[in-house]
Amino acid sequence: MPPQVKNTKKKQKPKNKKPVSRSLPKQKPKQTAKKALLSKHVRDACSILDPFCIHARAARRPDGMSFNTIPYQVRGTLYVNTDANGNAMVSIIPAYGRYYGAASAYTPPWTIPAAWVATSGATFIANNAAEVRLVSFGANFTNIASMTNCSGLLHTFVTTSIATAGTIPVLSSINAEDMTSPMTSGLRVAMVGKPLGSKAHSFNALANITTTMSDFDWTILNFEIAGGAVNTPVGVIEYVYNIEIQLSSGGVGTTGLGPAVVGTKPANPVALNVQSSVHSSVPSIVKGGIESLGSKIETAAANAISNLFDGAADFGLSFLGL
Secondary structure, three states: OOOOOOOOOOOOOOOOOOOOOOOOOOOOHHHHHHHHHHHHHHHHHHHHHOOOOHHHOOOOOOOOOOOOEEEEEEEEEEEEEOOOOOOEEEEEEEEOOOEEEEEOEEOOOEEOOOOOEEOOOHHHHHHHEEEEEEEEEEEEEEEOOOHHHOOOEEEEEEEOOOOOOOEEOOOOOOOOEEEEEEOOOOOEEEEEOOEOOHHHHOOEEHHHOOOOOOOOOEOEEEEEEEOOOOOOEEEEEEEEEEEEEEEOHHHHHHOOOHHHOEOOOOOOHHHHHHHHHHHHHOOOEEEOHHHHHHHHHHHHHHHHHHHHHHHHHHHOOHHHOO
16 A cells, blocks of 8 residues: 555634624714704703693793793692582683682683682792793693593683683683593593793783783683582692793892892794794693693604704704704
């Protein structure tokens, strides 16, 4: 046999393969900045559009007119009590957080009391404010009746005027907006007030905010129960007013709130620009309560601002920060 020849070639080691990156592609700095800017404008818009939003609690209107003001939130609850016929009526008025409105008597029609009822923040406002302006306000109804007592209808509607000692038709459908819902267990309906003109964003002297005022520049929110359980509390209404206060001499000296005064808030034309479009696209009455209302407002604001950004990029509008 011929002698075997050894294979002197060295075995090649397999080359180490580079690990495949599973990470997402890095976002461009410009896209990240734009996303952050969009988020800021949505937050500012919701602070003046959604009265229940966490950012609305210390919000001031970003129009450059907040001269040395303090933000203040008035929040309270009240029971809706039916009469011997199972009916009830409560109106929430835009009285700058000093008065919430009143429960009307079923005559019929509904008879409004001779004076508005004070809110939980009325004393603070009276002692400290020289002028007040409304940034946002709303109300939320929750059915608290037991399942065996759930009966009748909840009629929620929006009006543009109301006066003490006046009347309101029973179950009227001639309103700016309205919704009728069966009084099912756990029913929640939220309502948001909307401005009726540019005057709604002006400051009003405390002397004009009275128990009989009728000159309102925001919509009125009404809750009507028909055919519910008789002589019993069937619901709870939570109201909220976000206001700006210009301090009186008493507020500065006696109460000592001077150090709490904040300088002029910079204007945000983006938040102001989309306000009317959001008010037009989101109804004043939303079933599902505060969460549903907030979701609708946030989505509408984000869409409106995104569309505004796209238009600004086309026309080079530098005021948007693009």
